[in-house]
Amino acid sequence: MAESRKAAIEVSGLNLWYGDFQALEDVNLSIKHGQVTALIGPSGCGKSTLLRAINRINERLGYVRTTGSIEVHGQDVLAEEVELTQLRKEVGMVFQRPNPLPLSVRDNVLYAYRLHRGGRSSRREEDEVVEGALTQVLLWDQIRERLDHPAIDLSLEEQQKLCIARLLPVKPSVLLMDEPCSALDPEATEAVEDLIWQLRGEYSILIVTHNMAQARRASDESVFMLMGKVVEHALTGQMFVTPKNKETADYIEGRYG
C-alpha cells in the first residue's frame, strides 16, 4: 500500500561510516511525496546522520564514507557527477539551532535566491520574493518593519521561521528538518509545528523529532530507528497505536528516554 505514489526520497542499502565507526547500516526507506514523515529514535541512533546524508552536508567532515544509494525524485544524489549546489537547491535543510547568516533579515531570505540566480535581481522583484517567503512562514506582518535588522536580533522562534523562509524562494521539493523545535519554548514549538504542517503538500518533509507528541500530532508517517538501522516504518496513526516491534513500543512509551 505504501508504494502507490512516486517516492520523494528513496534510500536503499545505505551504509555510512564516520572513519571506522559505522553509523548507518543497510537503511532502506521510501519517503512519500508531499507528506510529513517523522524520524524518531533514541539519541545517537543515526537520525541526523541519515538526514545529513541526503543533502550530503556530512561530506564537509571529510572522513565520511557512504555506500548504497539515495534517490531524490528518481535521481541518484550520491553519483559523482551530481552538483552539490543543485542538490541543495532541491533539498533544503533546517537545523537544530536556528542558524541565520550574519546578514540582515532581508539578505538572509534572499541569500539562496541570489546564489542560484547568479546575482541580484531588481529591487521590486526581490521585495516580492521576500514578502512571499516571509508570508508563507507567517512572519511577514511581524517583521516587515525589521527587514534591515541583523537576523541575529530576532527571537529564536522568528529566527527558525526565517531559516525555513530562506529555503522557499529557490523552490525546493524536499525539506529536511533536524529537530527544528528543540531550541524553542513550547509556544514557539507549536507555532513552528503549525507552519510545518501548512507546508505539507507543496513540500515533502522529513523531520527528526525527539518529541513524541509532536511526531504523533504533526506527521503522516513515522520511521523508528535504532542503532543505525530502520526498525519500523508505518503510518503515524498505526505506529503509535499498534507498533509492530517491541523496541518501537518501548521507545514510544518512553522506556528509552
Next chain:
Amino acid sequence: MSEFNRGRRTVPGADTLGSSWWWDRIAQGVVFLGGISAIVFIVAIFIFVAQQGLGFAIFELDKGVFLTSPEWRPTTEPEPVFGGLALIVGTASVTGLAMLVAVPFSLGAAIFIGEFATGRAREYLKVLVELLAAIPSVVWGFIGLTVVNPLIIDLFNVPVGLTILNAGVILGLMAAPIMTTIAEDALKAVPDSYREAAEALGATRWQVIRQVVLPSAKNGLVAAILLGVGRGFGETMAVLMASGHSVNLPTSPFDSVRALTATIAAELGETARGSEHYKALFSIGILLFLVTFTINLLADVAVRGRRKRR
C-alpha cells in the same frame, strides 16, 4: 590555592602535598613577577625615552622643519638640520610596499590554512608559519643583502639593489607569518554554523568564504593588517640592511631610502649623550612610539569590535 589548603587538611602530615604547595607558591610568585616586570619595564622605557627627548621635541625641535624638510644633517656645524621628511617617507614607503606584499600573502595563507587545509597538512603548515615568524630580523636583512639585492640588479637591470623594493619585499615576507597567524585566528572565530548554513543553501566553498566568512572576520583581519603595519614601522635591522640607508626623498621603488628606526640604530652610538643630535634621535623614537601606539590601539579597537558583534 584554596584547593591546596583543603587538600592539606584532609591528608594531615603528608609531606608531598606540602612540597607541591610550595611549588605552587613559587610558580605563582614567578608568574606574578614576570607580569609585573613587563609592565614596569614598559613604563620605565617610556619614562626614559620621554625624559631624554620629550623636552627637546616640544621646546627646541623645529617641528616645521622636522616634518617638511628632507635634510637630515645632524652633525653640520654650527647649524645642524633635523629634517625628518626623508626618513618618514622612507619608512612609510617601505612599510607600504611591505603591506602590498604581505596582505595578499598572509590572507591567502590564512584562508588556505583555515578553510581548505585539513588534518596533518594543516598542522604542518601552522608549524611552518610559526617557524617563519621566528626567523630573526638580522637574517632577513642578510637575505636582503645577499639574495634579493643581486636578484633586483639582474632582474631590472639597475645599478643598486638595496632599495625600497628590496626592503619592502623583505619586510613583507617578514611580517606575513604573524599576520597569517592572527588572520587565521580571526577566521577560526567565525562560527562553523555559518559555513554549514551557507553550504546547505547551495553555496560553494569559495562563495562561503567570500560572502560569509570574510565579512564576519573583517575586524580580526583588519587587526592582523594593522599589526603587520606596526611591525613594519618598528622593524629596524632588516630595513637598515636592505634599504640602502641613504637619506633621500624617493621617486621610485628603485631608490634607496633610510628609515626612522634605522637612523636611530645607526647614529645613536656615535652621539654624545645629551647633545642635540642625541635628543633629536630620541624625538624620532617618540614619533615611532606614538605611531605604533596608535596602530596597536586601532588594532585593539578592531578586535574588540569583532568580539562585541557576537
